[in-house]
Amino acid sequence: MATLYDGKMATIYDAMYQTFVDYDEEYNFYNTLIQEYNCKTVLEIGSGTGNLAKRFQENNQNYTGLDYSKSMIAIAEERNQDCHFILGDMRNFNLEQKVDSIIITGRSTSYLISNEDVNETFASLHNNITNDGVIIFDFIDANRFIPYANENPLIIHKAVHEGISYLRESTWETTSQENFMLDWIAKYYIIQEQEKELIATDFSTVRVFTLNEIQLFLYLNKFEIIKTIDRKTYAYDTYVIVAKKRS
Ligand SMILES: C[S@@+](CC[C@H](N)C(=O)[O-])C[C@H]1O[C@@H](n2cnc3c(N)ncnc32)[C@H](O)[C@@H]1O
Structure with missing residues (x-):
């Protein structure tokens, strides 16, 4: 795990990223996609210190956060007292109830370093979304x-x-x-x-990934891409992918 998300580093992350990232804009971007595909429930993976959680909660949406760093979750819980956060790993998790949308924001996919990490993550996403659900995630364009x-x-x-x-x-x-x-x-x-x-x-x-790699990983894990967005996020160029289960 990157040391950035542990102990006192989590507090430094929280302070710095609030100036790097415009979380209102970030929320609007992801929420617009979630609404476009009529999703009523959302799981955010790599929910970090809960800056998007705050916006989902303020809008009374059915939101759950998941992160594998206890320190990040502790800050997120303090920020969002009524929100539900799960300590878990995106490569292997099981929700009690499937959700209609799973988002992985803030280039958290960058921590999937082996092909196995990527395949396990997409397989977990497949298990945890409803049949009509969508996954939405960004990655840094190699x-x-x-x-x-x-x-x-x-x-x-x-x-x-x-x-x-x-x-x-x-x-x-x-x-x-x-x-x-x-x-x-x-x-x-x-x-x-x-x-x-x-x-x-x-x-x-x-x-970092090429678009072709991501397309192939998704195909191998029974997803199809329904939208590709070329998006500049803070500092680096990313793609945002919307995908659904392949029928
Ligand atoms: C760059 S931060 C992004 C946080 C938040 N989305 C934001 O935009 O501020 C990456 C987050 O992903 C989490 N993360 C990394 N690998 C993970 C994994 N395998 N499972 C769950 N969370 C993970 C880290 O703990 C960290 O909170």
């Missing part, structure tokens, strides 16, 4: 990301949250691993009086 990371060896993101200035320096090793897997080192700093103070370092292995 064809655009890898050249970008090669040309920009140090990628800097700045964020201000509750008066505190944060800085993240990311370096990506793009060539050492198979399957378009990347080693990501992110250093997080607080900036005070022009000085930067290192508060945390995250090492993780993540994976």
